Amino acid sequence: MKRHLISTGDLTRDDALLILDTAEELARVSQRSIKKLPTLRGRTVVNLFFEDSTRTRISFEAAAKRLSADVINFSAKGSSVSKGESLKDTALTLEAMGADAVVIRHSASGAPHRLATWVRGSVVNAGDGTHEHPTQALLDAFSIRRRLGRLEGLKVAVVGDVLHSRVARSNVLLLHTLGAEVTLVAPPTLLPVAVETWPCQISYDLDAVLPKSDVVMMLRVQLERMNAAYFPSAREYSRRYGLDRDRFARLHDDAIVMHPGPMNRGMEISAEVADSPRSTIVEQVANGVTVRMAVLYLLLGGSEPAIGGAE
């Protein structure tokens, strides 16, 4: 059966735990001198990036190479063909190259889903528009579990630009599956329509949510996607929804702070908080490679994928 990782909503609890447990074992490989495993020898992974993303592309590339897969980086930036056509043409090219997996980043929500109908290999969504970014959510869950030892019953606040965030949606769906309680905190203008159907709580008041949170996940304010006035000014946003020293002090002692990066220091998060020992921001990057290795192994390592949603 052909399976993909397009949405964290497609993952069952068992799937998600299998990915996290596999990543836990693979984390040990990153600590030894020979970091390579022969598992995906002869398999081809194509990184298809229609949007700039240095960290995600490098992370996927490192993950595939550590598993000995052949990696082809296909940067579609600057293509003059209109989006729909270009994606299908590209898909046909990938078919001809015999890609076993396609990792796709696209500015249009739903692009990975379309791609999955055109290619034979597994499709891994590396971020599509404002829709989803499942491997980011998986590495966040992995980072939380490593720090706090569990996910079940944890209170997680996801704060900021939920409207433009694919990370928020993927995280809400995954953390819900894994038994955590998520609260979205944002100004009403930065919440998407139908957010009330998501499996989470909603609040407009960060100061009320902070003291009872175990994890505070700050989202980047995506100024490049904003073509309207979503809040009066950067300073006002920062004052009401930014995590600064005073707010940080109100967290309980074991609570951790996360950010998917890249950060706007001084806007949604102050430099002091970002660099504190209770921030997992640097770990999140290292854990990204490990979690992506786990995903690629479970999708490509056997006769058929062990995780993911069917097309």
Next chain:
Amino acid sequence: MSDAQNQARAVLEGPDIHRALTRIAHEILERTRGAESVVLLGIPTRGATLAHRIAGRIAQFEGIKVPVGAIDVTMYRDDLRLRPARPLGRTELPPDGVDGRTVVLVDDVLYSGRTVRAALDALNDVGRPRAVQLATLVDRGHRELPIRADYVGKNLPTSKSEKVKVFLEETDGRDAVVLIKEDDR
């Protein structure tokens, strides 16, 4: 427990396994001149359990603490593409590693030899032992590769249609080696 398992023949019971491991521990001590620079590495899950038991006996007989660990071979198997990707076992190396040591690999059942080949590859990536030896609780024959065990608990003639299952107290609640006929399963 299912009827099939009840009908299956137990070839080794708890005391037999106990005696076999005791003998293997003595043989390791003999062959490695008192377990000098020996590291025991079990292949998860039951091989790892057996490695700990053997180390316990060596400590009991000679008062030596032999480093014990586990080496997972899943990512190195040659039959990965024949089944869906499977969960990984745990690799735990002793703090001093395996460089320059005599590594004794420990597994529960030696059959085709393919698991051991995978283990040798995995070992290659974690260091360079001075020598590698193999201990197995059961050798059931039918080798497909030029591999043999240095220490064997029991040689068990089997047919390829049979299945050998090892139960251990730590993971399965009892000690037994069971021979299951294909049509019993």
